[in-house]
Amino acid sequence: MVLVSEHRGDLGLKMSNAPTLNAPKSSDRDANGRWLTTPGRPRGSRNKLSSEMLSSIKAMGPDAINKLRDALNDRESPSHWKAMELILRYCLPPARTVELDDAEPETIKQAFIDGTLSADEARAIAIAMEKLKNIANIDNIQRQVEELTALIIRQQSSK
Incomplete structure (x- = not known):
């Protein structure tokens, strides 16, 4: 008779009537079948x-x-x-180069559909494009504020 043992995580074949060294006893387990003691080095110690x-x-x-x-x-x-x-x-970090015709959302969407881009790559591109769009919006707002400030200063100095 051959039994498969899962003791200490390895799968090994043992003959049922072959003598084993340090064979675990049924008393080493609790009622739920868990080990009561942990033979070997303490948990967290280095090999x-x-x-x-x-x-x-x-x-x-x-x-x-x-x-x-x-x-x-x-x-x-x-x-x-x-x-x-x-x-x-x-x-080097694990990465790959994908060549696209342009950075338009439709091109990226099509590359994802075609399988040229993975879901993670498409998501990373979308996040980067959103951040770039926000930066462009902030730059545009800052430029408008500077123009308004200059206009207000000119109006105040002409009075």
Whole structure:
């Protein structure tokens, strides 16, 4: 008989009559089937291996950057393109370029319908256009206020 165990989040096959080390007992669970104790390291503590690996990676930092810089400068080497790919993948924000004929709302709407733009991209463009429209309105209002102020000053000085 083969059973699937979900202990500690991993799915593994166990033979039902095979001996297991530290097998959980039914007394380790409450009436609802939840674990009463949490075996292993305390919640929130760092894994020792992960901490050591992170320290090791941090120590390689300057050497790794120098090797990356050397690979970028050697355009004949195949590692040049790998270095370029690493920089583009991990240092630049994930984005893409979409070329549209103009920035009219109808063009953006059609690009969304055609699938050229995703819903998030169309929303971001709409938000940006709204902000630009507000800025244009504020500039227009400010220009009108300046014209009115100048007109009032001229009328007061002519009296």
